[in-house]
Amino acid sequence: MKPPVFEYHAPTHIDEVLELVAQHGDEAKPLAGGQSLVPAMNFRLARPSVLIDLNGIDGLGAIALEGDELRIGAMTRQRAVERSDLVGEVTPLLSETLPFVAHPQIRNRGTVGGSLAHADPAAELPAVALALGARFFVRSQRGTRVVEADAFFDGLFSTAMEDDELLENVAFPVLADGQVTAFSEISRRHGDYALVGVAVSLSVDSSGCCERARIGLLSVGDGPVLAVRAAEVLAGEVPSDELIRSAAARAGHDDIDPPGDIHASVDYRRHLTEVLVRRTLAAAFARASNGGSA
Amino acid sequence: MANQARFPVRGTINGEEFEREVEPRLLLSDFIRHELGLTGTHVGCEHGVCGACTVLLDGESVRSCLLFAVQANGRKLETVEGLSQGDAPLHPLQEAFREEHGLQCGFCTPGFLMSLLPFLEENPSPTDQEIREALSGNLCRCTGYDHIVNAVRTAASSLRDAETAGAE
Amino acid sequence: MSTRQFGRPLRRLEDEKLLKGKAAFIDDIEPAGTLHVAFVRSSFAHGRINAIDVAEAREYPGVKMVLTAADLGDYWQPGPVLVPPPPVEGAVFHARTQVPLARDKVRHVGEPVALVVAESRYVAEDARDEIFADIEPLDPVADLGRALDPEAPLVHDDLESNLAAHVRQTKGDYSAARAEADVVIARNMRYDHGIAASMENRGVLADWDAQGEKLTIWDTTQAPIPIRNGLAGMLGLSESQVRVIAPFIGGGFGPKIMMFYPEEVLIPWLSMRLGRPVKWIEDRAENFFATTHEREQLHEAEIAVTRDGKILGVKDTFFHDTGAYDPYGLTVPINSQCTLLGCYDVPSYDSEFRAVFTNKPIVTPYRGAGRQHGVFVMERLLDLAARELGMDPVEIRRRNLLQPADFPHNHGLIYQDFTELTYDSGNYPEVLERTVEAIGYRQFREVEQPRLRAEGRHVGMAIVTYVEGTGIGPYEGARVTVEASGQVSVATGVGTQGQGHFTSFAQVVAEQVGVEPDQVRVSTGDTAEMHWGTGTFASRGAVVAGNAIHAAALEVRRKILDLAAEELEADRDDLELQGGMVGVKGAPDSAIPLGDLAVRANPLRGAVAPGTEPGLESTTYFGPPGGTTANGAHAMVVEVDPETYAVEIKRYLVVHDCGTVINPLILQGQIQGGVAQGIGNCFFEELVFDDQAQLLSASFMDYLLPTATDVPPIECDHIETPSPLNPLGVKGAGEAGAIPSGPLFAAAVEDALGDPSLELLEIPLSPNRLFEVSRTRDDGGGA
Structure with a gap:
């Protein structure tokens, strides 16, 4: 289990990175935290011929408030986000979710950008990005463009980024008045990839009516899945057990086309999705009626 | 190549x-x-x-x-x-592993110790549940973990005592 | 004797080295000039080898040698049959053993077909990628239940079928018992065990000294002496030219026994060919295929009982998956067959098994070694019988336990050690009642469970029992020496993989010789230190090696007393051994340090009296007449989420009897570690194969070992019924913790879900599987 030979670059400025990715195209792999890439290389399942180490680049690891968005640099360690008081205040869904991502030893290296760009359908952060409606700042020598979360994830380990593009940072909307979020997942063991996970973001108006809901699901499709039909059930309605149940049923039946694998069959995933969406929505609505606190 | x-x-x-x-x-x-x-x-x-x-x-x-x-x-x-170089006495964390029989074959042990060091620094008085979660990124096939949990509890206590003594 | 060393929870003497990272495990040892090996392994479960193109690999920079089976010449031989079939009348056994590199056919995924020797492991793996093995895939035998179908492909073309063995053992007249019974419960059951997954993979390092004509081999083996003997024969060397060292080993649990794995056979040969040290360290990806497994059995079982729950007989017919080869004979299925009867008085038993070749990795013992499978069948049958009779599951067990007066109890079956299965001693009712008491069984049933159920919580409890045959022969030996320094050394041939032998063996010696245990240097697993022995397996280290060490220590004690009596002109009976000295009781000034006595026992002038031996040393052997039988009861409380089928083990309690205890702290560690592996087996770990016999769970991402959040605190209690079969009265303890968790888990989950139509007749039971079983039970009834 030793990684194959590769050409190694350790640039110190983002412009060098952009030049290298432009030059090498899909032959090159950016090395962020490496917590998914290096195991794949050790198994020799991934054989990038060029590796561009991003760990020496300054300025990609910042967490900053910009207007009504929290900007997180792509190379920000997951552990830093988890520990950030600012994150806890303005995007509590991230703080709530990160402890579910593997183990501290992995989060000490793993980066926010790496996880999002890797687009593993079983990863937590892509589903959270979907639920929150994050925006992705994607840069190349051609310039910077912004991709909405709904368009960013476009298949199995696949994103809307071109070969010459690099994820520079991600903007998460700051929690608005009347907005609540919640996350839960079922995994075999603490820190494992989830069998199913649910990230919920809801806005409830002063009359208690659900204005808007976004439900991000993980491990139930090619990538993170936005449960659009379930959200439709909730929109404009006053939450009740019955409403939540019917939204959850829509999520389990109509929003997903889950894969079966050795840990969970298709039917079990559908069933878990329904159960978990129900429970997570209930938790979120309970938070809303408590004035937003957990 | x-x-x-x-x-x-x-x-x-x-x-x-x-x-x-x-x-x-x-x-x-x-x-x-x-x-x-x-x-x-x-x-x-x-x-x-x-x-x-x-x-x-x-x-x-x-x-x-x-x-x-x-x-x-x-x-x-x-x-x-x-942790304890040369003939130096064992670090309190190592000593606790010995005292509580927190190792058997000992192969996984160095990894446990190195995971626990920053954990106990950040959280000097962990609950058992916190200890177990902190341990969950390290696999041990011999002990069943119970004695390791005891060792961490013991280590936390002696590290706290050392801290207090050092502060006086 | 002043200080009792025996029975003390002494902190381990080996720990400091391990904790400082100074203990030498195999990959920590690297002589200058060491070459590294990578193996090319079959990606097919079954296939015909057309050609292996190694030309490019041979040219790869840094590569020293590339070999296929064709290059091995006469050295290519199938491995030895390690355990011959038991002497059971009518038993059929077809021995087919693994080969160093597959030559004509590959028979399981991961079977080696070629190897690369290079300057580094990195380069060896690069060159491996340049090798093209042209293997024509054949239909594999992937399904145990269909492996004996007439149309099944053949794993071994020279056999008529995939039958590896057929054994039937009976006692009493089961048909008569069945005819007499009020209730007969018959069910099909499936028990799948897993892999040892020790944290350290295997490894072999060999260093041929051409000048001195000596071969040194470091091997992660549980049995260095048999490996030394076997390799010497294969390599054409005398045993004294070969030294096998089992260094610190990162867990064994069975598969590191004297397997004569292909790598074990090839690496020493390569070192002799190349004149350089050669090393192979198994990586985790290889471990899933290259190291042996334990796997599934399919049982068709029935129990015949009277209306008041008395067992009249048990019948069991099962298939056992032995994998592609069967070098370890029938140890695993024989253990299943013989362990099934458990703590109970079973007047009639009819048990028949077929071991079957499949295109999967080899099956050999892994902690429990088939005992789990048998215990599962019996304990589940009892639960079902109790349910049918409307009886409490503890009560049906209570009514059938063997009583203290029933020992020795001979079942008349042939056990894995080829002796008759005889329970030597025990107090089964006491163990069960303590368990019932400690877990609060009645309180739970009558008060807590109904209260929790009313709150909508699904909490269940179960209790099961088991007997484990341990400490089997043939023998072990030990040499105990008092050195001139006063230090005592003890050497034994068994390997050690974390069981605390450096401490418990030191305690046994210290007890007799009157020194502190830290003055006793224990050497295990080095053939240069001990010439005779078998190995660490079948929970036998403490029993067989422990008693050999005890015997040697007693003999050294005798020599000390004899010589000291002479030197001090005192009566032997007036002498005492204490603090590393021997002296006359009540006259501390008279005491002689043992080191001085050792010098006097080995004089440079004068004469050693005829009939006496020089030195304070003894080499002694111990061979038990038969295995000792440990026993215990385990109790578990679980809470099940009836929607997600997540299971939380809330309590786990063990009451155990393994005879006299040498070191209770070490014993507790053994039990707890075993329980954790048992929990892994029930709920987390699973070797999942597809219909092409490809292993789908071949990484630690998918083969789920329990972590600290998955194993609850384990409450332990012990009773001590000494074994009459050895002077120390000890019984084995290494495997017990892992044995009864399957039926315990199944029964506790059933109890928690509280649905009388739900029967859990298989292990493992993942949440996904629990979901499936719950969904389908109304369609087809029991499995």
């Missing part, structure tokens, strides 16, 4: 400086064990699950099998050998 460009890597390990030239693909775990000769860091899975190879990189616990040695350039490494 086999002759890859070599890169310099210079840093400190357990307070001592090192300087080598390595192939960029050399895993940090192999570098520590076979280049630096510190074989207390063990390799159990090479895919980041078992935790036997855990070391500290600038004070934070990381899987050394998921890093390349070149990435340690300019950084500070700490391994199990740094």
